[in-house]
Amino acid sequence: MFKIDLKNRKPIYEQVIENFRRLIISGRLKEGDRVPSVRDMARELNVNPNTVQKAYRELEARKYFYTVLGQGSFISAPPEETGEIDALLEQLHAIVRELIFRGKSKDEIVIFIEETGGQNDKR
Amino acid sequence: MFKIDLKNRKPIYEQVIENFRRLIISGRLKEGDRVPSVRDMARELNVNPNTVQKAYRELEARKYFYTVLGQGSFISAPPEETGEIDALLEQLHAIVRELIFRGKSKDEIVIFIEETGGQNDKR
Amino acid sequence: MFKIDLKNRKPIYEQVIENFRRLIISGRLKEGDRVPSVRDMARELNVNPNTVQKAYRELEARKYFYTVLGQGSFISAPPEETGEIDALLEQLHAIVRELIFRGKSKDEIVIFIEETGGQNDKR
Amino acid sequence: MFKIDLKNRKPIYEQVIENFRRLIISGRLKEGDRVPSVRDMARELNVNPNTVQKAYRELEARKYFYTVLGQGSFISAPPEETGEIDALLEQLHAIVRELIFRGKSKDEIVIFIEETGGQNDKR
DNA sequence: GTGGTCTAGACCACT
DNA sequence: GTGGTCTAGACCACC
Numbered sequence: 001m002f003k004i005d006l007k008n009r010k011p012i013y014e015q016v017i018e019n020f021r022r023l024i025i026s027g028r029l030k031e032g033d034r035v036p037s038v039r040d041m042a043r044e045l046n047v048n049p050n051t052v053q054k055a056y057r058e059l060e061a062r063k064y065f066y067t068v069l070g071q072g073s074f075i076s077a078p079p080e081e082t083g084e085i086d087a088l089l090e091q092l093h094a095i096v097r098e099l100i101f102r103g104k105s106k107d108e109i110v111i112f113i114e115e116t117g118g119q120n121d122k123r
Numbered sequence: 124m125f126k127i128d129l130k131n132r133k134p135i136y137e138q139v140i141e142n143f144r145r146l147i148i149s150g151r152l153k154e155g156d157r158v159p160s161v162r163d164m165a166r167e168l169n170v171n172p173n174t175v176q177k178a179y180r181e182l183e184a185r186k187y188f189y190t191v192l193g194q195g196s197f198i199s200a201p202p203e204e205t206g207e208i209d210a211l212l213e214q215l216h217a218i219v220r221e222l223i224f225r226g227k228s229k230d231e232i233v234i235f236i237e238e239t240g241g242q243n244d245k246r
Numbered sequence: 247m248f249k250i251d252l253k254n255r256k257p258i259y260e261q262v263i264e265n266f267r268r269l270i271i272s273g274r275l276k277e278g279d280r281v282p283s284v285r286d287m288a289r290e291l292n293v294n295p296n297t298v299q300k301a302y303r304e305l306e307a308r309k310y311f312y313t314v315l316g317q318g319s320f321i322s323a324p325p326e327e328t329g330e331i332d333a334l335l336e337q338l339h340a341i342v343r344e345l346i347f348r349g350k351s352k353d354e355i356v357i358f359i360e361e362t363g364g365q366n367d368k369r
Numbered sequence: 370m371f372k373i374d375l376k377n378r379k380p381i382y383e384q385v386i387e388n389f390r391r392l393i394i395s396g397r398l399k400e401g402d403r404v405p406s407v408r409d410m411a412r413e414l415n416v417n418p419n420t421v422q423k424a425y426r427e428l429e430a431r432k433y434f435y436t437v438l439g440q441g442s443f444i445s446a447p448p449e450e451t452g453e454i455d456a457l458l459e460q461l462h463a464i465v466r467e468l469i470f471r472g473k474s475k476d477e478i479v480i481f482i483e484e485t486g487g488q489n490d491k492r
Numbered sequence: 493g494t495g496g497t498c499t500a501g502a503c504c505a506c507t
Numbered sequence: 508g509t510g511g512t513c514t515a516g517a518c519c520a521c522c
Contacts, residue, residue, distance in 0.1 A: 025220065025221055025224040026220070084225065085222070085225055085227070088218055088221060088222055088225070089222075089235060091214075091218055092215070092218050092219075092222070092232070092235065092236070093235075093239055095211055095214055095215050095218070096215075096236055096239045097148055097149070097239060098148055098211055099208070099211055099212075099215070100239075101147075101148040101201065102201065102207070102208055102211070104208070106236060106237060106239070109215070109236060110233050110236060110237075112212060112215065112216075113215070113219055113229060113232060113233060113236070114229060114233075116216055116219045116220060116223075116229070
């Protein structure tokens with residue numbers, strides 16, 4: 001499904017969250033899909049089950065997962081985190097500023113964006 | 124110059140680094156400018172001098188500062204770390220994908236980028 | 247593992263770095279080997295944990311170590327910093343020039359180099 | 370004559386010493402040559418006279434200079450610092466080991482040494 | 493005055 | 508258990 005980079009400074013549980021977010025955003029996981037159990041996931045990633053547990057708990061709190069008792073966890077509908085878009089736009093802003101500082105023109109950046117792959121079509 | 128947000132989960136020394144990066148990228152600090160001494164900065168931000176020094180040390184390692192023994196630290200020329208731009212473009216990519224997932228069109232994103240402030244003109 | 251020379255003018259943390267570099271270069275520490283925890287190392291060397299951490303941090307920045315959160319630090323693959331070899335050759339150059347100035351012939355120097363121990367064979 | 374690199378972490382007074390050593394070893398300064406006065410040197414290098422003073426004092430202590438009262442300082446005969454050669458050979462050793470670690474063969478190193486310029490002929 | 497090193501000891505997050 | 512952050516305060520070298 002995905003791999004954990006132990007050398008990465010980002011905590012493992014955050015990497016798990018990010019990877020699920022990525023899979024959902026890219027459309028490879030869709031609403032209603034079942035996600036592996038905590039134990040299976042932990043075995044597959046070769047990490048401590050507590051770590052996976054922590055990631056799942058947060059994914060559920062952030063409404064990416066929902067849990068059916070005795071059946072497991074499932075992907076829920078795309079959540080609408082308030083302020084999320086504004087935060088993304090602010091990040092975009094910061095990166096664009098830095099690219100300009102490093103010599104790129106806005107035109108070059110726009111061209112780069114136009115090239116961004118249409119993974120969105122898979123939904 | 125700037126303020127530290129103690130409530131923020133981001134470590135103080137990283138906040139210091141980010142703030143200096145921001146000031147340099149925006150052109151408000153230019154090559155050769157002297158930055159406040161470690162002690163002065165610590166007093167101004169109301170943090171421990173060691174914390175400021177840690178930030179300065181890293182800024183120097185990342186080539187944003189250079190230090191003259193017994194005289195202080197100064198802004199150095201914009202670093203040309205290879206691969207840095209590629210990393211930024213990859214981040215840009217990821218954010219654009221997520222914005223599209225959340226319903227924005229590429230056209231909207233491009234318009235947003237065109238609006239990015241012209242802080243670059245001050246250089 | 248090694249000892250710190252407190253009388254030496256060289257800072258303790260630099261001595262720690264140099265000693266690890268030596269152990270890695272000589273092949274006694276290999277990729278993937280776990281290094282003692284910051285606390286253990288500090289106890290063994292009889293120095294403050296912060297001092298050891300500073301050394302480890304720099305070894306990580308220079309790509310000799312990598313760190314797994316909550317698990318410890320490990321030896322990473324030999325870094326291929328570009329320009330590193332050129333710098334070494336330049337140092338070699340300078341030393342050879344000085345040895346010649348002090349009366350050694352190139353032949354004597356070459357013989358000396360041939361005698362350099364084959365610690366490399368252990369890899 | 371030479372320049373000081375303020376950005377360099379090596380103390381200025383040590384840079385002055387190293388530069389004089391280099392000029393003497395390369396043969397550009399010979400026994401009996403007069404060296405600039407402390408004040409002239411300080412003005413030329415754009416550094417504090419105390420700093421130059423400190424360098425000259427050490428060069429005299431290490432027998433590279435000798436001073437004639439009221440006349441200035443002069444280059445003395447090449448000093449025979451005891452143990453100096455052993456130290457150089459040890460440095461050579463360390464560098465060769467590191468070059469081998471980074472993939473160079475002894476043969477390559479020997480070839481490189483053979484190519485070292487014959488600045489020695491200028492004496 | 494400047495930066496740099498080191499200690500002692502507290503507290504936190506991750507596994 | 509692990510590493511990481513931060514403080515308070517001492518001491519040193521360089522300019």
